[in-house]
Amino acid sequence: MQIVDLLLAILHHFLVFSLAGILAAELVLVRPGLAGQNLGLLGRIDGAYGGVAMAVVVVGVGRVVFGLKGWEYYVGNHAFWGKMVAFVIVGLLSIRPTMRIIAWRRSGTGAVPQAEILAVRSWIKGEVAFLALVLVFAAAMARGIGA
Ligand code: HEM
Known part of the structure; x- marks a missing residue:
């Protein structure tokens, strides 16, 4: 359904922009001298990062399943799998910062x-x-490159 596809696309973009914004905020906060209130703020932001990342996965999978192109379009596309691998790497790279932030707090x-x-x-x-x-x-994947 076109409306479902549209709503999922809008949500997907909101979420991925939020993810980028959160990472930018973390880079601003994680600087020499970090302490006190900013450390608390960093902890809350990092918690939100986990929640937003999970929502990206849910909505992303929703787009694969309910999107107008159909799931077959994506599972046969190398750029889609490249995207999944790159996103998993982002998740793996985030483990260490999260552990350190928890320990600092x-x-x-x-x-x-x-x-x-x-x-x-x-x-x-x-x-x-x-x-x-x-x-x-x-x-690339949205344009059929890697099919
Ligand atoms: C499990 C994670 C994800 C899944 C399953 C997923 C899935 C999808 C799907 C199915 C589309 C529709 C593409 C089309 O129009 O044919 C899409 C588009 C898009 N995704 Fe994701 N996505 C995920 C994570 C992300 C992340 C983390 C980002 C950004 C950092 C992102 C950025 C985008 C962008 C910008 C588009 C629009 C591409 C365009 O139309 O040119 N996605 N995604």
Whole structure:
């Protein structure tokens, strides 16, 4: 149904833009000197990131199943699978930052050591790079490239 396809497409875009926004916010917060209120904020933002990422998967699968092109269009398309792999890599790269953020919040005392901040920033930058790759594959698969 066209309306279902449209609504899923709108939701998908809202969610993936939110994901990008959350990663940008994390990069702003994860800087030398991170402590106190900003650490609490970072923890909440990172929690939201997990929720939004899960919603992206649900709505994305919804688009595969209920989208106008039909699921066969996607399962036979290499760009679709490239997109899935790139997105899984984003998820894997996010594990370390999430673990560190939880540990920083638990320890609760003073500023986070600079070396740890810089390491987590590198992981987040990796996530940004693979999210960009997801977008490249998304545009390709939508146009039948990789079929
Ligand atoms: C499990 C995860 C995902 C699934 C199953 C999924 C699935 C889909 C499907 C079925 C479409 C419709 C393509 C078409 O019009 O034929 C689509 C489009 C799109 N997806 Fe995803 N997606 C997922 C995650 C993501 C993520 C994480 C991003 C961004 C970072 C993203 C960005 C896009 C964009 C920008 C489009 C529109 C492409 C265009 O029309 O040019 N998707 N996705």
